[in-house]
Amino acid sequence: xxxxxxxxxxxxxxxxxxxxxxxxxxxxxxxxxxxxxxxxxxxxxxxxxxxxxxxxxxxxxxxxxxxxxxxxxxxxxxxxxxxxxxxxxxxxxxxxxxxxxxxxxxxxxxxxxxxxxxxxxxxxxxxxxxxxxxxxxxxxxxxxxxxxxxxxxxxxxxxxxxxxxxxxxxxxxxxxxxxxxxxxxxxxxxxxxxxxxxxxxxxxxxxxxxxxxxxxxxxxxxxxxxxxxxxxxxxxxxxxxxxxxxxxxxxxxxxxxxxxxxxxxxxxxxxxxxxxxxxxxxxxxxxxxxxxxxxxxxxxxxxxxxxxxxxxxxxxxxxxxxxxxxxxxxxxxxxxxxxxxxxxxxxxxxxxxxxxxxxxxxxxxxxxxxxxxxxxxxxxxxxxxx
Numbered sequence: 337x338x339x340x341x342x343x344x345x346x347x348x349x350x351x352x353x354x355x356x357x358x359x360x361x362x363x364x365x366x367x368x369x370x371x372x373x374x375x376x377x378x379x380x381x382x383x384x385x386x387x388x389x390x391x392x393x394x395x396x397x398x399x400x401x402x403x404x405x406x407x408x409x410x411x412x413x414x415x416x417x418x419x420x421x422x423x424x425x426x427x428x429x430x431x432x433x434x435x436x437x438x439x440x441x442x443x444x445x446x447x448x449x450x451x452x453x454x455x456x457x458x459x460x461x462x463x464x465x466x467x468x469x470x471x472x473x474x475x476x477x478x479x480x481x482x483x484x485x486x487x488x489x490x491x492x493x494x495x496x497x498x499x500x501x502x503x504x505x506x507x508x509x510x511x512x513x514x515x516x517x518x519x520x521x522x523x524x525x526x527x528x529x530x531x532x533x534x535x536x537x538x539x540x541x542x543x544x545x546x547x548x549x550x551x552x553x554x555x556x557x558x559x560x561x562x563x564x565x566x567x568x569x570x571x572x573x574x575x576x577x578x579x580x581x582x583x584x585x586x587x588x589x590x591x592x593x594x595x596x597x598x599x600x601x602x603x604x605x606x607x608x609x610x611x612x613x614x615x616x617x618x619x620x621x622x623x624x625x626x627x628x629x630x631x632x633x634x635x636x637x638x639x640x641x642x643x644x645x646x647x648x649x650x651x652x653x654x655x656x657x658x659x660x661x662x663x664x665x666x667x668x669x670x671x672x673x674x675x676x677x678x679x680x681x682x683x684x685x686x687x688x689x690x691x692x693x694x695x696x697x698x699x700x701x702x703x704x705x706x707x708x709x710x711x712x713x714x715x716x717x718x719x720x721x722x
Contacts, residue, residue, distance in 0.1 A: 340380060341379070342382045344430070345429075346415075355652060359511065361533060363432045365527070370527075373443055377440040382422070388404065410481055411479075411486075412474075412486070428456075428465075429465070431464040431483060435458065436530060446465075450469050452470070455494075456498075460488060463488075464483055466483070468490055503571065505523075505691040513651045515651040515681070516680070516683050518539060519692050519695075548692060552697060558580055558624045559629075561685065563630050563686070564686070568689065585601075602634055604633075617674075621675035627675065628678050628689060642663045653670075653671055
């Protein structure tokens with residue numbers, strides 16, 4: 337039997353412009369919620385927080401071991417150092433803004449899946465939650481600069497057997513952009529710290545809330561475009577009552593360097609070039625009652641690499657502060673579209689979309705319990721889990 341795991345949370349590295357600072361603070365609040373839920377679970381022998389934030393260090397529970405990260409941060413080297421320093425036999429790593437919907441029971445269940453020679457992850461190809469035993473397996477891999485390939489490296493270079501968690505809103509949703517914050521503000525599973533913070537921002541999520549009933553309406557149709565994975569596509573088929581028109585393009589464009597080399601190509605991007613922005617968004621309205629678009633694919637197709645601030649302001653629907661001309665006009669036309677268009681990063685067509693669907697079914701259950709029962713076959717089986 338393996339030793340009780342140690343939770344290791346990494347939070348930091350984001351900030352700068354005001355909109356980036358908003359996301360950074362939300363990630364810090366999610367970290368505090370995750371730590372609290374881990375403590376309630378009783379499944380961990382210890383909790384270690386790695387952060388570059390003095391404020392978060394002060395706000396952390398006194399029982400948490402805090403390690404400060406520096407400007408020359410390297411994820412793999414830092415994780416190995418922590419495992420060595422604390423002799424961690426069964427680490428469970430999680431990114432600070434990741435999985436804000438995981439409950440105490442969920443964390444306990446994940447901890448219970450850790451066993452000898454196993455790596456547990458939420459996504460083998462782009463992980464931000466990884467648990468493994470033995471901790472010394474970190475010595476057998478090429479240390480990654482970022483967390484995304486960690487599970488793959490432990491599988492292929494350390495020889496651990498992978499256990500992939502069920503793909504649902506709790507395991508797949510993480511907060512990287514402002515559009516993720518809008519989704520999280522509508523989900524009842526958000527923790528106390530982040531819910532209080534989002535409430536203080538007074539964000540306008542009314543357009544997103546108005547679109548939520550489409551997911552539970554058999555007569556509705558929506559458009560989902562971008563880096564839509566096959567697992568998300570399957571969940572859309574199983575967990576929505578509406579019809580879904582999917583354009584899946586450029587999965588892995590960052591991981592394999594196509595974006596960096598300017599090789600990303602998008603069918604929607606080609607259409608946009610041919611007809612212009614106004615007609616492009618008119619067409620989206622003709623194809624569905626709402627469109628959820630991973631704008632990064634279109635930006636990459638156009639050869640544009642916007643700053644984080646420009647991307648985030650676009651997600652928030654605030655074009656007036658965007659420096660890049662195309663991104664600003666793209667955002668303005670999206671806001672003026674005849675049918676609602678929601679822009680974001682990968683999460684907008686992945687974990688964030690699953691979280692929004694989950695929230696839609698919960699709203700339907702609360703508002704129309706009898707009607708929801710009649711639609712149970714279309715409802716995701718995990719939407720009632722705690």
